[in-house]
Amino acid sequence: MAERAASQNTPHHRLAVHQQLGPLRLDVDITFSAPWALIFGPSGSGKSSLLRAACGLLDRNGVEFARHDTGGQWLSMSTSATRRRSLSYAPQNSTLFPHLTISENVAFPSQSPRNESNHKPLVEEVLELFEVKSYADRLPRELSGGERQRVNLARAFAVPDAKLMLLDEPFSGVDRAMRDALLPRMQEWLLLHRIPVISVSHDVDEALLLGAEVVVLASGSVVSQGPAMEVLSEERVRMLKALGYTEERP
């Protein structure tokens, strides 16, 4: 169902969080329907906490997470164990397993008991997609920050049968040229595999480049939600001016 939703823009997931996190009060109720939704906001606005809530890594009181199932019903995942939520996840600070090689890291999700069948081709595919195959036998500490981040993304893409992908600042540390090259490839791959994405960013450029549905978050609440070009129009104009362009002369 998440597959169908991703292609037809029908709602696929819903996340509601009403919780006090230190000084921040999170009060959101978001229904995601676009193939790629981007939670946009400044640092400390609660973006990453929303992804952690969807994963079941926050206190579950005050969190509702639901998936639209094949029968068109909302299936509550709020009490499901984290590992049974069929998620793929790339956290903000790449949490690569330091003792495993790059290929072992990327193969990790397909080697858990839930995924017993052979997923070697998938691992090979994502190693190539993120251009990290040449580092396959190295350890994470032998890679640069940008390379580690690409492996972090590759590992998220190697989760077999994922129903939702959660990417926290996916291009943090990745240079712009590489990001611009990766983005269309990632989008094409995700559309092909029909996996919807919720990502988190504070980068206007990234949001516009993705053409994603944007949820703007400020101080723990949703300020606006809609297509990037509409929701971030002010930021876009400001960015263009900063670059020396006017609206008429893009």
Add this chain to the structure above:
Amino acid sequence: MDFPALGLTLRLACLTTLLLLLFATPLAAWIASGRSVGKRVAQAAVALPLVLPPTVLGFYLLMGLGPATALGRTIIRCLGHPLAFTFPGLVLGSMVYSLPFAVQPLVAGFANVDRSLVETASVLGAGPWTIFRRIVLPLSRTSFLTAAVLTFAHTVGEFGVVLMIGGDIPGVTRTLSISIFDQVQELNYAAANRTALWLVALSFVALLIVYMRSHRTQEAELG
């Protein structure tokens, strides 16, 4: 030199280390997994042998395993004899006495594993056993070595508990430390010195292994 005592001491230390690691691993993993009151109570109980006089532990073990308690009577019924003054009784006493030396390094090792690695592995579909086997265990292997060596060395050097629960039966419960005591009682200082030197050497080598290993790990982490 009391070679039977040396052989018995090494056998006791090896067996205690092996059994204690098997017992301490799940216990340490449980203690390190949260902050509940029950876990803190368990941690305090595990640390008791560090502060109690060995004779107190030995006394309670002697009483607890004897015919005065239900546990002791059950053991006697099952084995046909009490555990006290036997080699298995000595192993049990050593396990209790060395428990903190096995559990505490493991708790520290497990707690030091980056929480975000465990969380990420869980979101990526790994169950508790997979996470423990593939992430926690490899990342805390130095703690296993520390726990093993400290348990071994501590067992080699124990005296009070061994004397209380095992007595001084040659070839059965007489360990090197008891042998030294006997040799001093007999005013045979030369023999006591030789035996004591064995204990010093064994303990020093054990500690050297721990410090060499931890130095190498630090170097590897720095790059």
